[in-house]
Amino acid sequence: MTGTQSHGPNVVVVGSYAVGLVMRTARIPVRGETVLGQDFQAMDGGKGSNQAIACTRLGAHTTFLAAIGDDSYGHAAVALFRKEGLDTSFVHRMPDVPTGTGFILVDPQGDNAIAVDLGANRLLHPDHIDQAEQAIAEADVVLAQLEIPRETALHAMAVAKRHGVRAVLNPAPAQPLPDGALAAVDILTPNVTEAQVLTGLTTSDPQALVEALRRAGAGTVILTVGEQGAWIGDDQGLRQIPAVKVDAVDTTGAGDAFSAALAVALAQGTALDDAVRYGCAAGSYSVCSAGTVPSYPTRAELAAFLQLHGSMAPA
Numbered sequence: 001m002t003g004t005q006s007h008g009p010n011v012v013v014v015g016s017y018a019v020g021l022v023m024r025t026a027r028i029p030v031r032g033e034t035v036l037g038q039d040f041q042a043m044d045g046g047k048g049s050n051q052a053i054a055c056t057r058l059g060a061h062t063t064f065l066a067a068i069g070d071d072s073y074g075h076a077a078v079a080l081f082r083k084e085g086l087d088t089s090f091v092h093r094m095p096d097v098p099t100g101t102g103f104i105l106v107d108p109q110g111d112n113a114i115a116v117d118l119g120a121n122r123l124l125h126p127d128h129i130d131q132a133e134q135a136i137a138e139a140d141v142v143l144a145q146l147e148i149p150r151e152t153a154l155h156a157m158a159v160a161k162r163h164g165v166r167a168v169l170n171p172a173p174a175q176p177l178p179d180g181a182l183a184a185v186d187i188l189t190p191n192v193t194e195a196q197v198l199t200g201l202t203t204s205d206p207q208a209l210v211e212a213l214r215r216a217g218a219g220t221v222i223l224t225v226g227e228q229g230a231w232i233g234d235d236q237g238l239r240q241i242p243a244v245k246v247d248a249v250d251t252t253g254a255g256d257a258f259s260a261a262l263a264v265a266l267a268q269g270t271a272l273d274d275a276v277r278y279g280c281a282a283g284s285y286s287v288c289s290a291g292t293v294p295s296y297p298t299r300a301e302l303a304a305f306l307q308l309h310g311s312m313a314p315a
Contacts, residue, residue, distance in 0.1 A: 009060040009267030012139040014129065014156040015048015016121040016147035017066050018100030019073045020292065022252075025105050028113045037105070044080055044293050045102050046121070047145040047172060050253050053084045054260030054282070054296040055143075060267060063087040063135050065156070067124040067148075069099035074120070080293075090132045094120040100147070110248040110287060116147065116173075124148045126155040137163040140267035143259060145170045150177060157184040166266060170259045171198060182217035187266075189222045189259055206231040207238055222276055224258060226251075229280045232273065241276045244284035244309045253292030258283040261302070281306050 023037035044053075052064040064086045068074035070093045077099065081088045100119040106112045129136070129152060136142055142160035144153040144167075153169065154177070160167040161184040168187045171177070174197035182188060190213070192204050199212040210221045210233030220234040229243035261282030265275035285305050286295040297305065 009264050010138060010140045011055045011060040011263050011267050012063045012065065012132070012136050012142045013048055013052040013055060014065040014142065014144040014148070014153060015051060016046035016100055016118065016145065017044075017049040017068050017077050018046035018102045018116055018119070018121070018147070019043070020045030020102045020104050022104045022106065022291070025107060027107050028105055028111065041291070043291055044077065045104075045253070046100055047147050047170065047256055049077070049081075050256035050292050050296070051143060051145070051170070051260045051263070052081075052086055053293055054257055055264050056085050057296050057298045058261060058264040058282075058302065059299040060264045061087070063090065063132070063139070065090040065124070065128060065132050067092045067094050067120040067128070069093070069097050069120045070095045071099055073099035073101070087135075090128065090135065092124070092128060094123050097123060104252060106250055106252060106290075110250045112250070112252045114252075118147060121148050124152050126152050128152070129156045129159055133159055136160055136165060139165050141166045141168055141263045143168045143170065143263045145172055145259075146175055147173065150175065150181075154181050154184065160184075161186070168259070168263055168266070170255070172255065174198070176200075180217060182213070185217070186219045187222060188213055188218040188220070189224060189262065191224045191226070191255065195223055206240075210238055220272065222262070224255060224283075230258075230276050232276055234272070239273070241273060241280055243280045244305075246284045246288050248287040250290040250295070251287050253295060254283040254286045256292065257286035257296055260296070278302075281309070
């Protein structure tokens with residue numbers, strides 16, 4: 001059973017929340033090097049939270065499944081989720097464990113380096129997915145990432161598949177998956193590095209990576225390639241969707257903007273190529289300003305951005 005389109009897109013996001021501690025540096029330090037930074041900020045992050053908030057801003061009813069610490073960061077996270085309009089019925093507060101934390105360095109070109117302590121995110125269990133099965137069954141799309149235990153993310157895909165709900169896995173951060181793990185994944189959205197980790201290949205050739213991932217069980221593969229857009233590989237073959245060209249300020253969280261916009265477009269019944277185009281536009285929009293959550297557009301803002309660049313938003 002899937003969500004009802006007349007009530008708008010309905011997305012369930014299964015993933016992480018982490019506080020992002022962000023600092024700008026003249027360059028990303030190499031091993032053993034200390035560099036001076038500036039403009040330190042504590043920001044809301046975590047791939048799951050980012051994607052859930054971005055989905056909501058684009059007009060989806062979004063239910064967030066997550067684990068946070070019963071600490072000040074966790075309490076602030078719940079306040080943020082409610083302010084953004086997320087359904088927090090399945091946000092679990094874990095006692096005696098910290099909320100996830102990420103450390104992010106950003107250079108003047110907008111490139112970044114990130115380290116994450118997952119904290120409470122490690123405790124999100126497949127049982128938590130089962131508790132939310134009705135919400136999943138009523139969704140149009142279930143979207144998960146890998147900053148939570150992989151068995152939990154994969155179980156979410158399997159539950160979605162069982163109910164005929166489109167299952168989208170953003171396999172980040174990159175890690176190998178067990179044989180057969182992708183069988184329940186309708187759409188897999190790695191970047192090149194993540195695809196190489198998943199396949200064991202060293203090539204950057206989109207065709208080789210996409211074909212290997214489809215042989216591993218993924219129904220459709222959308223390989224994101226940054227400013228070059230994305231490659232789609234499915235039963236219709238391989239094709240490229242270009243990105244909107246912009247001057248990047250900060251690429252942090254651009255992949256999350258892409259994943260969210262893709263999920264929302266698919267949830268409202270948009271054709272795959274147009275949904276990927278919408279995702280690419282959201283990614284381009286997000287890199288034009290600093291940070292993650294502050295850079296994510298509303299539905300109206302992304303529509304205006306698309307119109308400015310000669311494209312149309314999905315109906």
